[in-house]
Amino acid sequence: MIDSGELVRVVFSGLSPLLVEDVTDEGEQIRIRARTPGGSVACPGCGAATGRVHGYHQRCVADVPIGGRRVLMMVRVRRLACPTRGCPQTFREQVPGVLERYQRRTSRLSTQIGAVVRELAGRAGARVPAAPAVRLSRHTALRLLLRLPLPRLPVPRVLGVDDFALRRRQRYATVLIDAETRRRIDVLPGRTADVLEARLRAHPGVRVVCRDGSGAYAEAIRRALPHAVQVTDRWHLWHNVGEAVRKEVAAHSACWAKAGPPITDGKRAQTTRERRHHVHDLLGKGVGLLECARRLNLSLNTVKRYARVPEPMRLQRAPAYRPTLVDPYRDHLRRRRAEDPAMPILHLFNEIKALGYPGSFNLLYRYITQGRVEADRLPISPRRVARLLLTHPHHLKDEHRRLLDDLTAACPEMTDLAGLIRGFADLLRPREDNADHLDAWIAGARAADLPHLHAFTRGLDQDRDAVRAAVTLPLHNGGTEGVNTKTKRIMRQMHGRAGFALLRHRILLG
Template identity: 40%
Template sequence: MTRRHGQRTERLRSTLASVGLALAGRAGARLAAVLGTSVSRSTILRLVDELPEPDVTPPRVVGVDEYATRKGRHYGTVLVDVETRRPVDLLPDREASSLAAWLSRRPNVEVVCRDRAPFFADGATVGAPQAVQVADLWHNLSEAAERSVAQHCGCLRALIPTGPEPDPEPAQAENTAGSPWPRGHRFADRTRARHAAVHALLAAGHSQRLVERQLGMTYRTVKQLGDAATPEDLFTGQWQNRPSILDDYKPHIDDRWNEGCTNAWKLWEEIVPLGCKGSYQRVRVYLRQKRTSPRPVTARPPSPRAVAGWILRRPESLTESEQLQLKTARTHCPELDALTRHVRSFAIMLTERQGERLPDWLDAIRRDDLPSLHTLAAGIDCDRDAVIAGLTLPWSSCFVEGHVNRIKMLKRQMFGRAGFRLLRKRVLLA
């Protein structure tokens, strides 16, 4: 009915605890105020912390994956009962020793579904030597396929439709002839507007001093704008010819741009090993200038990610245009044709549970010139038994990915300020 020194009924306590599980502290306190209960965020968090641990049946098939508490710096481990698809525990790190200790306390675990991370493999081997390990490979194959397509992105130019290039519009032609900045550039448009305002006042007979006071400009700015016959004369100053830290690397960036790579972050990662000391923002600004520079509008080849998506998807799910473009790419590039055959052969192994064909598939990969798949094959050799089990048994860790995404949502909901205990309670009890 109640408890010693209780300040609220048991039903209200359970209601506030449920609100805390759903919304955490601040948002939970705001919702409680709407419901007519004045309570602080600290009280709601305390009620959540006092909830008992869930009564979980020892799992027989466990899915293991990592989640980031601070991406790139600190990670934890989530364990899911694959049969019931519910989380059973959270670990504060992703060390092999922590997973091994957790599994050793549960000797009834028969199957461990994991990715191919070495710390999970070592932890499962030490903590549950009696369990069968199942490793998922489709995600690794997807990444390797995209890298392979990127290595042959020059072959994708065959997918550009041929035809006459359209003539530039009159405004664009004017910009090409007289201005390095096109219409729509915010600095250029601001300069043009200020130039027009100054010349309008000067033409009306106002002095430069009066224009300076009316427009809130300095005398030097008014004189500079007034002396320029056109705003384009202001865009040809010596500042445009200053040396840039990217000058030595612009040929590489231009070549990759012509190949169809327009991702500034990717290009920056490519030139850093070459010795570039410039920041990502410099590459981003340079690519923005290339995008906004006046030039004829021409078709671009599809991105490597788009082509990799065509290869990875079921053939019957592709549109007629995508099927035609993929067929053209396979005709012009033997490596992309071999990649498509290997990916679709692996998909048949995965869907039809033909894990015994994996050694033959690896031998076929090594006979082709596909370095990314060779790297993948070398990694599979170190974990072959788990991969074959993943291609044979009906278990996988796909359900764990959904819980990892839910953990991301809970962390963002608490603005990254929640500790491990509160996060664990919200994951296990919600």
């Protein structure tokens, strides 16, 4: 059994540096009267010890609630006079660990509130402590958050670097983590090379840096840490090759879509052919790409796209139709039109209406006039074909695998593209011998007639060392991407109104 005196000492053990004189139960709150112990205290100005009392002062501070009731503590503190000649000042004594200068809460209550505010911040951080009778405003909650000490971590051996948007397309920041332990190291304002270079020079010792394909980060690392190994992120490599594959599939849709509906030769296709003819005509006369864009009133990227295509047919796209209400009755329509090609569409409409067709006559008319009934297969979009190419063969269903085989067999360039994709996917499993395989893969990609993949290989050449490290070392930048995901949650939680200092605190304390 614990007696009442022992119970009081247990409950108020955090106030042991003080002398508790009285505890009063006032119903909604508990009032404690205490005083500081006697003894000498060091002067904050000159450091001389003094016990000379100049006067007394009473401080009212809040402590951790008990039983859902507020705890107010009235503490009598001394005002001491410094004995050193030339230091004519008086000062109030402080109680480290219990009372801090200018604070209206005890240290242990501030610590508990800080743990809540660190996760919630703002209004939510003020509402949650109110349940156990802690009065707090949202502004005070944010001030407490900013006063929490940031962790001091050693310089990591492997550093992860990535950027995130403070305001999309306007302001960005850079986050640094320990790529091995995934602990946050720092958050920098901006994503320029100078910002990262200054941070790396101030904290040397990093051996390996994992990053994305940013040229600014690469330049900063080369200038500040010339001997550090740079590792580009494999996810970004696969994402970039996926974009190139999607463009190549769209460029060759005239080949693999031959079994589908015919490619319409309308006004848009005619305009595309005319623009390509004008671009190649100017290029043949020695006019540069930028001047072509100015003369033809086209964007530079559009001129580049026309310039890299050797044949006009590659600019045509297979029609990409959405699923419609007619699709379930396609086989019936196809069979009836084979039996009687001259059958009126109205008769076909009445027949499928009796079978349960819920759509309109106009929808059926467009479906038939677009040639979707006679096609050997339903149309497929270039994006879906690219997705089939980028999916591991073991993860494809049998019908998807057969469809992919038919599509790639219809075009020699698609066959080369499928082989190159499988080869690049093998490179993303880090092995020591992948460096030679990477050189062989780049040579094979350049030998194929795939202009968009050539642009991807040029990007690999500009960052060859970092790419070689990515396919040979088991390091990656996934931890930094995870931190960015949590950062976005924090920013949504704070409604995008947090300043950089507050946001930095929450990221590093999270």
